[in-house]
Amino acid sequence: xxxxxxxxxxxxxxxxxLAETDDADWGxxxxxxxxxxxxxxxxxxxxxxSALQLKGFFRSRAGFWLNRLDDDPVSTLRQSxxxxxxxxxxxxxxVIGGHVEYDGAYELDEAxxxxxxxxxxxxxYFPREQYLSMQLKHVDLKVGRxxxxxxxxxxxxxxxxxxxxxxxxxGLADLDDIRLSILATQLGILSPYGxxxxxxxxxxxxxxxxxxxxxxxxxxxxxxxxxxAAAFLDDRTLKYKHSQSRYDLDSGNILARWLLKSxxxxxxxxxxxxxxxxxxxxxxxxxxxLDVLLNAGxxxxxxxxxxxxxxxxxxxxxxxxxxxxxxxVTGSFVxxxxxxxxxxxPYNTGRTSPSIPTIGIDTMTVLTGMAGVTYSGFGDTIxxxxxxxxxxxxxxxxxxxxxxxxxxxxxxxxxxxRERLQxxxxxxxxxxxxxxxxxxxxxxxxxxxxxxxLTALYVHYGAGTASTIGPFDGFKTHDQVWLQxxxxxxxx
Amino acid sequence: xxxxxxxxxxxxxLLAAEGFAQxxxxxxxxxxxxxxxxxxxxxxxxxxxxxxxxxxxxxxVKSKLLLKxxxxxxxxxxxxxxxxxMETGESERQLMVFDSPADVQGTSLLSIxxxxxxxxxxxxxxxxxxxxxxxxxxxxxxxxxxxxxxxYSDMTRSATSDYEYKIVKQTxxxxxxxxxxxxxxxxxxxxxxxxxxxxxxxxxxVWVSKSKLLPVQVKAWVxxxxxxxxxxxxxxxxxxxxxxxxxxSARTTRAREVLSTTIIQFADVSADxxxxxxxxxxxxxxxxxx
Numbered sequence: 001x002x003x004x005x006x007x008x009x010x011x012x013x014x015x016x017x018l019a020e021t022d023d024a025d026w027g028x029x030x031x032x033x034x035x036x037x038x039x040x041x042x043x044x045x046x047x048x049x050s051a052l053q054l055k056g057f058f059r060s061r062a063g064f065w066l067n068r069l070d071d072d073p074v075s076t077l078r079q080s081x082x083x084x085x086x087x088x089x090x091x092x093x094x095v096i097g098g099h100v101e102y103d104g105a106y107e108l109d110e111a112x113x114x115x116x117x118x119x120x121x122x123x124x125y126f127p128r129e130q131y132l133s134m135q136l137k138h139v140d141l142k143v144g145r146x147x148x149x150x151x152x153x154x155x156x157x158x159x160x161x162x163x164x165x166x167x168x169x170x171g172l173a174d175l176d177d178i179r180l181s182i183l184a185t186q187l188g189i190l191s192p193y194g195x196x197x198x199x200x201x202x203x204x205x206x207x208x209x210x211x212x213x214x215x216x217x218x219x220x221x222x223x224x225x226x227x228x229a230a231a232f233l234d235d236r237t238l239k240y241k242h243s244q245s246r247y248d249l250d251s252g253n254i255l256a257r258w259l260l261k262s263x264x265x266x267x268x269x270x271x272x273x274x275x276x277x278x279x280x281x282x283x284x285x286x287x288x289x290l291d292v293l294l295n296a297g298x299x300x301x302x303x304x305x306x307x308x309x310x311x312x313x314x315x316x317x318x319x320x321x322x323x324x325x326x327x328x329v330t331g332s333f334v335x336x337x338x339x340x341x342x343x344x345x346p347y348n349t350g351r352t353s354p355s356i357p358t359i360g361i362d363t364m365t366v367l368t369g370m371a372g373v374t375y376s377g378f379g380d381t382i383x384x385x386x387x388x389x390x391x392x393x394x395x396x397x398x399x400x401x402x403x404x405x406x407x408x409x410x411x412x413x414x415x416x417x418r419e420r421l422q423x424x425x426x427x428x429x430x431x432x433x434x435x436x437x438x439x440x441x442x443x444x445x446x447x448x449x450x451x452x453x454l455t456a457l458y459v460h461y462g463a464g465t466a467s468t469i470g471p472f473d474g475f476k477t478h479d480q481v482w483l484q485x486x487x488x489x490x491x492x
Numbered sequence: 493x494x495x496x497x498x499x500x501x502x503x504x505x506l507l508a509a510e511g512f513a514q515x516x517x518x519x520x521x522x523x524x525x526x527x528x529x530x531x532x533x534x535x536x537x538x539x540x541x542x543x544x545x546x547x548x549x550x551x552x553v554k555s556k557l558l559l560k561x562x563x564x565x566x567x568x569x570x571x572x573x574x575x576x577x578m579e580t581g582e583s584e585r586q587l588m589v590f591d592s593p594a595d596v597q598g599t600s601l602l603s604i605x606x607x608x609x610x611x612x613x614x615x616x617x618x619x620x621x622x623x624x625x626x627x628x629x630x631x632x633x634x635x636x637x638x639x640x641x642x643x644y645s646d647m648t649r650s651a652t653s654d655y656e657y658k659i660v661k662q663t664x665x666x667x668x669x670x671x672x673x674x675x676x677x678x679x680x681x682x683x684x685x686x687x688x689x690x691x692x693x694x695x696x697x698v699w700v701s702k703s704k705l706l707p708v709q710v711k712a713w714v715x716x717x718x719x720x721x722x723x724x725x726x727x728x729x730x731x732x733x734x735x736x737x738x739x740x741s742a743r744t745t746r747a748r749e750v751l752s753t754t755i756i757q758f759a760d761v762s763a764d765x766x767x768x769x770x771x772x773x774x775x776x777x778x779x780x781x782x
Contacts, residue, residue: 027713027720033748034722035709038741041558041757055594093781140778149624175621188778195776261775263606263614266627327627329612334629376628379635418561418752419639420569450569450593488595 054492056083059174061484063105067477072112075215075480077104082176084128091135095144097128099177115309116211116239120168129181138190145181148199150257150270152327152336155409155428156370156388159270159323159338162199162255164207164277169216170471171428171439172459172482180207184252194260194267204244204251206277206316212238221474232306241311243282244275251275251316268325270340279314280346280361281400317346319363332377336386338370341393348400364395366403381414402468405431420447436470438462451488457481532702537657537678541698544705550732550763553577558757561640564750571596571638576768576782582607585773589782600780602773603630618780625780640754641721641742645690654687655680666699666708673708675699692716704728704735719746732763 027034063076080101087094106113106122113121131144151157163179184201210216212223213233223238224230244251253274260267323340343365350359372386388407396403411426424443430436443457459482461475472478530536530543559571570593577586584605590596598620605613618625630644637644661677681695682688692715699709710723721744725737740756773779 026718030720030748034711034720034743034745035724038753038755041560041755049591055597147623149622190777264612329627329629332629334627418636451595490594
């Protein structure tokens with residue numbers, strides 16, 4: 001055990017420094033060797049950044065389910081390409097970006113997946129930032145698809161409310177992918193008292209969730225827990241449908257932030273009049289009868305009369321929030337915090353047994369706090385920890401999903417070989433005893449040459465023990481290893 | 493003036509061919525570049541290092557940097573970036589934007605290094621993948637600076653009281669032909685635990701040009717792994733009336749084996765740029781779009 005601990009400490013923190021301070025006979029005769037001339041670099045090697053720039057990156061990823069190596073080993077074979085074009089004028093700029101991806105894993109045993117899962121994971125296009133921006137002295141305006149990161153948290157950032165998220169593979173998305181661009185207009189005003197931002201989003205785009213019967217859906221576990229329900233769903237597709245139409249004027253949000261980055265501290269104030277990104281499930285008419293029918297033991301012929309495609313409606317109801325953020329540095333520590341109150345936030349009530357969830361809708365007023373700290377006093381090592389807790393001030397009873405569970409995240413990141421090799425170990429837990437689930441991941445990224453990186457990633461999910469649905473519910477055979485190669489390139 | 497540690501000091505000071513841990517910051521002697529307070533015959537090592545620190549330096553500086561790192565196996569990594577730096581009287585401000593390679597393009601760092609050593613420096617890092625500028629700490633000095641042979645502590649200025657100085661050679665010539673510089677060879681040994689921890693050096697030697705009051709070479713004895721680090725400043729040119737090194741080479745060796753080499757070449761260096769002003773470095777502005 002001691003050896004393991006020693007090995008781990010060496011891997012993480014390098015070989016212990018030997019207290020050798022005697023400099024006698026140590027390097028006194030090597031000056032000509034050490035100060036030998038180095039070749040001159042040619043300044044013309046410096047790329048000249050033109051007004052028009054085009055760059056992108058290609059990723060190829062293969063992933064394997066560790067618990068299913070015998071019969072269903074491949075979790076992903078995703079190839080993706082991102083391209084970004086930029087044209088810079090003196091006071092304006094145009095950005096056009098997009099992302100395409102194709103996952104060959106969904107071809108291997110296509111019959112296993114319902115149509116909604118194939119539509120969600122097999123081949124996708126996502127527009128990235130596509131906007132026109134203008135800057136006139138202290139005022140800037142940005143119109144079009146944009147990504148705006150608010151809040152201070154790295155893992156938990158409840159004030160990061162502008163963009164929808166790609167949550168199809170919880171805990172696995174790259175940073176480049178997690179925020180999805182949204183059609184919006186942003187006005188920024190710079191003053192001696194900080195920067196004020198007013199954002200109006202113009203579409204009801206609420207992000208990407210795991211389709212209800214996909215590998216990454218906690219709902220799939222609940223629905224398939226009953227044999228008859230599983231048989232009923234076997235040749236059917238279940239998909240989310242949003243109550244709000246995407247380009248309805250009433251689907252957008254109004255968001256405002258004031259941010260002051262000053263000596264020693266960053267402060268932010270936030271306001272949002274917005275639609276709930278997660279949405280509350282609205283069961284179709286007669287859905288509650290399905291439970292009765294399934295438990296009545298109807299024959300397959302009788303059940304065949306039900307539609308083959310069932311929509312689960314998500315209603316993204318409007319609520320408002322106000323909040324504040326803060327970040328400051330002391331020595332090698334960076335402390336971060338976010339606080340917000342959400343008024344009239346919708347949530348699902350209900351139970352998940354015996355086979356079909358019984359679901360209702362209610363609202364609550366909830367206070368959420370996030371605090372985090374990052375320490376970078378160990379040379380090439382960074383340690384960080386974040387915790388988030390919500391407290392319903394009114395409402396919140398009988399919640400279908402955990403409302404006030406403590407969420408914690410810890411991360412160790414260390415670089416080796418002059419930053420060519422990076423080790424990342426991270427863990428996230430939901431609930432004080434991780435009773436709603438946890439996730440751990442360890443990754444090793446190695447830069448083969450400039451802009452070409454190979455990454456190996458191991459992910460372990462813990463489903464949790466609580467009866468309430470957690471985000472990793474049913475993730476019992478979801479541990480994976482990934483290998484990914486990423487090539488960044490610049491065309492112009 | 494380059495009074496303190498931090499990344500901000502890094503390139504301002506590197507441009508000025510200075511900024512190494514053993515250069516003191518608390519000297520009271522005010523000297524200009526032409527008005528040198530020490531004579532070539534001086535034998536007071538502390539006074540010499542104080543005079544080096546007290547030189548006037550270029551301000552409102554723009555430059556481009558090419559950075560090449562060669563490891564033991566001969567594999568190279570290259571970085572290019574643009575840098576803007578300014579001294580306000582209360583702080584030094586610097587913005588760096590990476591232009592290549594493609595995976596770091598657009599990564600930007602804004603640093604405000606307060607002259608008041610009691611204040612923590614302010615730094616914000618913008619990562620294009622996050623679309624966000626976040627406050628970061630500049631507290632640790634022992635890590636490699638951007639994967640190079642230089643550490644943040646190499647660019648740190650510590651108090652004279654943290655070191656013991658002595659003149660090893662009163663006169664030594666560095667360079668060849670017309671580029672030869674007559675130098676003092678001064679040894680600096682950290683005497684406080686703070687300086688020992690921050691630098692990781694047992695001692696270092698600095699070759700200081702007598703005519704330019706600039707370090708032209710530095711050799712450091714690295715405690716961890718008994719390594720040696722050699723840093724050399726070349727291609728000294730006048731910019732805005734001040735001498736600046738346009739090339740810096742750093743080499744780490746052990747037992748006559750080169751472990752890695754870093755070459756930093758500066759291009760398009762200019763000083764006293766009117767557009768490099770307070771507004772340019774406003775941390776509340778979207779500075780990463782520069």
